[in-house]
Amino acid sequence: MGDKVASLCALGLDLGGSGLKGGVVSSTGKLLKLKRMPSPVHAHPDRIAEALAALLRTLATEALAEGWQVVGAGVSSTLDVDPQSGCFLPPHFAHLQPWQGYPIAQDLQDALGLPVLVENDGPMCAWGEYLVGAGKGFDSLVMVTLGSGVGGGAILEGNRLANTLGRASYFGHLCIDLDGLECPCGRRGCWEMYVSATALEQRAAEVLASKQLSPRLGMNPTAQQIVAAAQAGDEFALQLLDELAGYLAIGLTDLANLFAPPLIVVGGGLSLAGELILAPARQQMDDLRLPILPEIALVASQLPFEAGLIGAALLALERYGGVHVRDNGST
Ligand SMILES: [Zn+2]
Numbered sequence: 001m002g003d004k005v006a007s008l009c010a011l012g013l014d015l016g017g018s019g020l021k022g023g024v025v026s027s028t029g030k031l032l033k034l035k036r037m038p039s040p041v042h043a044h045p046d047r048i049a050e051a052l053a054a055l056l057r058t059l060a061t062e063a064l065a066e067g068w069q070v071v072g073a074g075v076s077s078t079l080d081v082d083p084q085s086g087c088f089l090p091p092h093f094a095h096l097q098p099w100q101g102y103p104i105a106q107d108l109q110d111a112l113g114l115p116v117l118v119e120n121d122g123p124m125c126a127w128g129e130y131l132v133g134a135g136k137g138f139d140s141l142v143m144v145t146l147g148s149g150v151g152g153g154a155i156l157e158g159n160r161l162a163n164t165l166g167r168a169s170y171f172g173h174l175c176i177d178l179d180g181l182e183c184p185c186g187r188r189g190c191w192e193m194y195v196s197a198t199a200l201e202q203r204a205a206e207v208l209a210s211k212q213l214s215p216r217l218g219m220n221p222t223a224q225q226i227v228a229a230a231q232a233g234d235e236f237a238l239q240l241l242d243e244l245a246g247y248l249a250i251g252l253t254d255l256a257n258l259f260a261p262p263l264i265v266v267g268g269g270l271s272l273a274g275e276l277i278l279a280p281a282r283q284q285m286d287d288l289r290l291p292i293l294p295e296i297a298l299v300a301s302q303l304p305f306e307a308g309l310i311g312a313a314l315l316a317l318e319r320y321g322g323v324h325v326r327d328n329g330s331t
Contacts, residue, residue, distance in 0.1 A: 008321045011059050011073035012313030013052060014121070014306070017148055022055040023306065024063045024070075025313035029132035029325045031306060032068075033059060045088070045102040052104075053111035060112065071321035072115040073108065074312030076124035083119045092184060115320045121145075121308045122169050123160055125267055125301075126153030128311030131325050133302040134265045141263040142255050143307075144171055146248075146270035150192035154259055172196065176250045194247035197223035197270050204240055227273045238276070245277040249284035256289045256296050267301030274300050 005027050014021040024033040035055060052075070060070050079099055080089040086105020091097060108116040126135075126143035135141045135155065144152040150172030154161040161169060172192030173185055180189025193199055200223045208219050216229040217237065229237035252264060266278060282298045289296070301307060317323040 005321075005323055007067060007069050008071055008317065008323055009063055009068040010071050010313040010316040010321065011056050011063075012309035012311075012316070013056065013073065013075040014309040014312075015048075015052070015075055015077045015079065016121070017078050020051065020055065021306070021309055022052075022059050023309050023313065024059050024068070025310055025317070026068075027317060027321070027323045027325065029310065029314060031310060033062060034306070034309075035059065045099050045104070049102075049104060049107045049111070053108055056108065056112050056116075060114070070114060071323075072117070072316040072319070073112065074124070074314070074316035075104070075108070075116065075118040076121045076308030076312040077104075077118055078121050081118050081120055083117065086116070086118050115316070117312070117316055117319060119312055119315065120151075120169075122151030122171070123153035124309075124311035124315070125151070125303075125307040126155055126169075126265075126311070127160055127315060128303055128307035128309070129265050129267065129301055130155040130311075131314050132310060133307060134299050135263060138263045140259070140261045141265055142259050142261045143265045143267060143301075144252065144255070145268035145307075146195055146197060146266060147268035148196060148198050150196050150251075150268075154261070156259065156261075171251065171255065174251050174254055176247065176254075191247070191251040195244055195251065195270075197268070200226055200240060200244055200270065203243070207236075207240070223270060224272075227270070227276070230273065230276050241273055241276050242280055244270075245280040246284060248277060249281040249288060252281060252298065253285050253288040256285060256293055260293050261296060262294065263297045263299065265299055265301050267304055267307055269304065271300045271304050 008027045009024050012023045012025050020037045022035050023031050063070050088099040088102045090100045105116050105118045125145050129135045140156045142154045152171040153169045174191045175189045176191050177189030181193040183190035183193050205220050216234045226237045230241050314325050
């Protein structure tokens with residue numbers, strides 16, 4: 001790699017529902033800096049554009065001062081976005097209506113004076129994981145993120161699954177039970193109603209309110225508390241995760257049957273449960289999946305919190321700096 005490429009970097013932003021993160025990513029995919037701030041997604045889009053631009057400017061100034069050349073920025077967005085126009089799509093929730101059509105990419109580009117791309121977070125997590133995380137060495141993978149909802153993306157033979165107008169890879173809305181729980185999308189039995197962090201918390205509260213009590217958990221434990229209790233051997237928490245793993249296996253089997261990927265990466269906050277959910281899911285998938293499929297590895301994310309930000313920055317490095325991180329070796 002030449003000196004010129006070695007000094008290139010891009011900014012990455014993760015626009016999440018509960019937090020905003022910004023970072024600087026080098027041409028080898030290394031996260032050089034990371035800053036967090038509360039997410040203003042519930043405020044008016046003008047305010048978030050300002051907050052994002054301020055964070056990007058700070059990061060760019062610091063990177064330049066350290067001798068890096070910033071080629072542009074990539075934003076990984078939890079709010080649905082049309083990657084081509086860089087505008088937000090109609091949101092699922094009424095209070096986010098002002099976001100519809102807001103030209104976030106153009107706004108940031110004007111504020112920063114550098115090119116900016118904005119993509120949906122599921123595919124960006126998959127891209128980050130593919131390039132510098134658990135996907136290193138694989139040509140294809142499917143990524144599933146278990147957070148407040150369930151998202152993901154697929155990389156097939158090195159290509160990102162075309163995320164047509166941001167309206168693809170909604171893995172969380174795979175239907176696993178026609179008569180199941182009602183989903184905000186209007187259908188019943190969507191996968192994310194069973195395997196997201198939100199679903200885990202609701203299930204815990206429901207069972208705790210009915211009868212079973214756990215010595216380690218209060219009445220409304222968070223997903224993080226449930227995972228920690230399970231890791232400490234709490235029977236109730238372990239049962240909850242085991243139940244979740246069963247539902248996880250159903251959707252993962254569908255994805256395996258659809259894509260036959262050599263690798264499925266599970267990311268998002270719940271992936272910190274690791275083998276507590278992956279081991280039983282792996283076992284059930286072996287029973288459920290089509291026998292003609294090749295061997296499929298099921299692993300936890302190596303970048304559980306930064307995959308989206310890194311993926312978006314690496315896409316910006318490729319698009320605006322001509323940098324292909326897989327050609328550069330890695331971190
Ligand atoms: Zn749904």
